Amino acid sequence: MIQAKNLSKHFGAQDLFDKVSFQLGPRERVGLVGRNGSGKSTLFKLILGELSADSGELSIPKGYRLGALEQHIHFTKPTVLEECVQVLNPDDFLEHEAEKILFGLGFSDEDLQKDPKSFSGGYQIRINLTKVLLQAPNLLLLDEPTNYLDIVSMRWLKGFLKTFPGEIMIITHDREFMDDVVTHTMGLHRQQLKKIKGDTAKFYEQIIQDEEMYEKTRGNLDKKRKEMEAFVERFKAKASKAAQAQSRMKALEKMSTMDKLENVDSLGFRFRFLECPGKQIAEVKNLSFHYPDKKDGTLFHGVSFPINREDRIGIIGKNGKGKSTLLNVIGGNLQAITGKVSFHPSAKVGHFGQTNINRLNMENTIAEEIQEENMDLTISGVRNICGTMMFEGDLAKKKIKVLSGGERARVLLGKILAKPANLLLLDEPTNHLDMESIESLTEEIGNFPGAVVIVTHSEIMLRNLATKLIIFHNGNAEFFNGTYDDFLAKIGWESEETKPNKTLKRKMTEKEIKQRKSEIVIERAKFTKPINEEIVQLEAEIGKNEDLLKRISGELEKATMNNDTAKLTDYAHAVGKLNHMIDSLFEKLTNANDSLEFIQKKYDTELESLDS
Structure with a gap:
């Protein structure tokens, strides 16, 4: 659907990528990975036409519609629902589609009639996400769509994207989210681009193998060069060897060179641990908090739990329910209405949170x-921490006021690394970090000898770290002595099953039902027709290649019997090539049949719901 050939882009002296090429195939869901600053968002802007490449070609079919998550906020309608449905054809009765998406992203019935400008920045981004999903473009370009989403909304979005009938390119620092959604992974690494079928683990395994092979080849080349140089140096003056020395000298001049791969910058985390002799480092007893200036501003009440010396406690729940507030009360940034937090005399707290970032000088x-x-x-110690946070050399002299939000977050992480602690309070510490840095941070949190209380929407972090939970649900917070998977099995998110049932707020008339059925049939045909055509074409190609394989296999048998070495080699090569081609065609056929079944099931379910 989209083809890029030899694309290059640089800003000033910085080369983002050089002569990269890729192709986006039908119904591919591609995860775009790479370190911060490698050019992922820039590549999106090239596809959208917001930037121009320095060289190369980008081919997009005529009539192929692109949809991107807009970070800019510009609302023109008085209610959330009206703001969203304006992107639809006014003649279509698709209001329920907008409601379904909005409910999935965490909006309530009452929210739909509120002014979109009255919501927080995170929820305003969700409104923009709803608008782009409603437009059902051929290609969805999603740059960090999980930012500002809570776990429930992320789980809903994951399911939505897996059923999306078009193509998707997605950038996200959440590895588990990406791996659950994508069919392919494409990465920018060392100014080059590589695309493979499979998840991020398979991609990075391939990168490691490629670089090991590169270094092995480079080593062999260097060894050969040194041997030839030694030969030339030893025998260039001897008459009997002069011709050979001259020949090798010419070969040396033509010999290609391979540069040693430079180390890729990465964040390295090492917390300073301070021993605490007590088994229990802190105790939260009967904590309550509410905002007196807000209607029904109670966030939690009567919350009690111990924090033992090596605990890993995850705080989970929907956005706006009080998770960060609880962490700030524990950390002493906010005063509880009732209750208290008692600390062991040897307790030393390292606190990462948004309010702490705002308190940087x-x-x-x-x-x-x-x-x-x-x-x-x-x-030297300070400089080492600055370097760890990727502020090397003179970068450490930059003032806080000129830093971006992501850079300030890295400074705060650096402060926590500098401070000896035995209790870490971490509020979304992975924001602004790339995938590799998140893995490094997760590993170091796991290795930290002290206690950790963490607010995160990352299910992979919760699964890797948390052994106990504080759950915000049903209007309060409660302690749960178990892992995240235990929580899902025993309690689960109460809104995941109930929200979609609220999507139809009024009963449709017979005329509207008939019209909607007609629309569904047209939509289904629109998406299934090209897939059916592809299936017919693939089956024909497979049949043609299988017939050819049968004939060549017969010739191979004859060549074997006649001991015809030349033909034997040619036919064996052709058989291998044909087998590989047939396997590839069958893989495409399987994907096409899966997509067809998926789309038909989606529309059949909606037709059944209208009949009921």
């Missing part, structure tokens, strides 16, 4: 801000 340099956290650190 804007006039300090990065190095000064980190030094203030631990005055016992040497200049």
